[in-house]
Amino acid sequence: MEKRKRILITGAAGFLGSHLCDRFIKEDYHVIAMDNLITGQLKNIEHLFPLENFEFYNHDVSKFIHVAGGLDYILHFASPASPIDYLKIPIQTLKVGSLGIHNCLGLAKAKNARVLIASTSEVYGDPTVHPQTEEYWGNVNPIGPRGVYDEAKRFQEAITMAYHTFHGVETRIVRIFNTYGPKMRLNDGRVLPAFIGQALRGEDITIFGDGSQTRAFCYVDDLVEGIYRLLHSHYVYPVNIGNPDEISIKDFAEEIIKLTGTDQKVVFHDLPVDDPKQRQPDISKAKELLDWSPKVSRSEGLKITYEYFKSLSPEELTKKEHNNFDKYIIR
Numbered sequence: 170m171e172k173r174k175r176i177l178i179t180g181a182a183g184f185l186g187s188h189l190c191d192r193f194i195k196e197d198y199h200v201i202a203m204d205n206l207i208t209g210q211l212k213n214i215e216h217l218f219p220l221e222n223f224e225f226y227n228h229d230v231s232k233f234i235h236v237a238g239g240l241d242y243i244l245h246f247a248s249p250a251s252p253i254d255y256l257k258i259p260i261q262t263l264k265v266g267s268l269g270i271h272n273c274l275g276l277a278k279a280k281n282a283r284v285l286i287a288s289t290s291e292v293y294g295d296p297t298v299h300p301q302t303e304e305y306w307g308n309v310n311p312i313g314p315r316g317v318y319d320e321a322k323r324f325q326e327a328i329t330m331a332y333h334t335f336h337g338v339e340t341r342i343v344r345i346f347n348t349y350g351p352k353m354r355l356n357d358g359r360v361l362p363a364f365i366g367q368a369l370r371g372e373d374i375t376i377f378g379d380g381s382q383t384r385a386f387c388y389v390d391d392l393v394e395g396i397y398r399l400l401h402s403h404y405v406y407p408v409n410i411g412n413p414d415e416i417s418i419k420d421f422a423e424e425i426i427k428l429t430g431t432d433q434k435v436v437f438h439d440l441p442v443d444d445p446k447q448r449q450p451d452i453s454k455a456k457e458l459l460d461w462s463p464k465v466s467r468s469e470g471l472k473i474t475y476e477y478f479k480s481l482s483p484e485e486l487t488k489k490e491h492n493n494f495d496k497y498i499i500r
């Protein structure tokens with residue numbers, strides 16, 4: 170019998186990390202999951218705890234990482250990932266994208282493992298090229314509120330390439346565009362859980378700015394498939410994974426209102442600083458290199474996601490925040 174491949178997943182209790190745990194367990198890997206639970210939720214991976222090929226470590230990957238035994242792969246997915254989160258915990262966001270990836274790359278070098286890092290469409294900032302191709306270098310404000318995330322992710326790409334070229338570590342870089350699905354935190358501040366949460370609680374739907382800004386939303390299963398293919402590919406440069414089906418936030422609010430049947434009104438708030446005006450992935454590379462394109466339409470994906478949020482307990486629905494950020498906020 171072939172020996173099970175061993176994979177370390179950081180940020181394993183988060184939205185994407187937990188879906189990746191499920192996928193690699195399904196593929197019969199031995200999954201070593203790590204999370205410090207600042208933004209991750211243990212309930213996302215609790216069902217895996219009884220499995221003999223699953224281990225969980227409550228650990229901050231910004232500190233030295235020790236893993237006993239061999240490792241074939243590392244997926245670095247630890248990071249706050251919503252604008253509200255990284256406003257609340259900016260220093261941790263910078264640390265996990267710099268010290269955290271440095272530890273992962275050092276571990277990969279020591280274990281001769283292949284690393285795939287979660288980068289983001291935020292490396293393009295408020296883009297002046299549309300749709301965004303991997304060749305575009307971006308338009309990022311390093312000192313704005315989003316800078317802590319954007320620059321950490323850009324540094325992450327730089328150090329990953331350096332470990333590849335200087336140390337010969339096998340590396341992969343995925344640039345993830347807006348993604349949604351079950352296991353998102355209802356109160357993470359992102360637009361989709363925000364709108365659905367508001368509809369479920371009978372609150373007004375809050376559009377920031379005039380709602381003309383655009384996003385393109387990818388269903389999580391499609392994203393996970395793209396990441397799985399990229400990990401097993403031979404391509405070391407960044408690859409966009411996302412769904413190019415672009416929509417304005419105003420039209421998106423209308424879709425959520427229709428889906429949930431809410432009779433709440435839409436209210437307009439100020440647009441957050443440096444909020445990108447338009448975003449859509451050019452996925453030609455993923456199509457060509459990975460034979461990948463998204464399969465789940467927004468209407469199908471939204472239905473599944475709505476069912477998930479509806480299944481949450483009334484306490485979860487009304488809780489303002491699942492995680493205790495207070496002690497992490499640097500004032």
Ligand code: UDP
Binds near residue numbers: 358377384
């Ligand atoms: N947004 C909104 N209302 C909300 C939350 C977000 O209109 O209650 C907008 C936000 O300003 C942005 C878009 O929705 O233009 C997507 O925001 P999100 O926080 O989901 O992620 P981003 O793509 O900006 O990282």
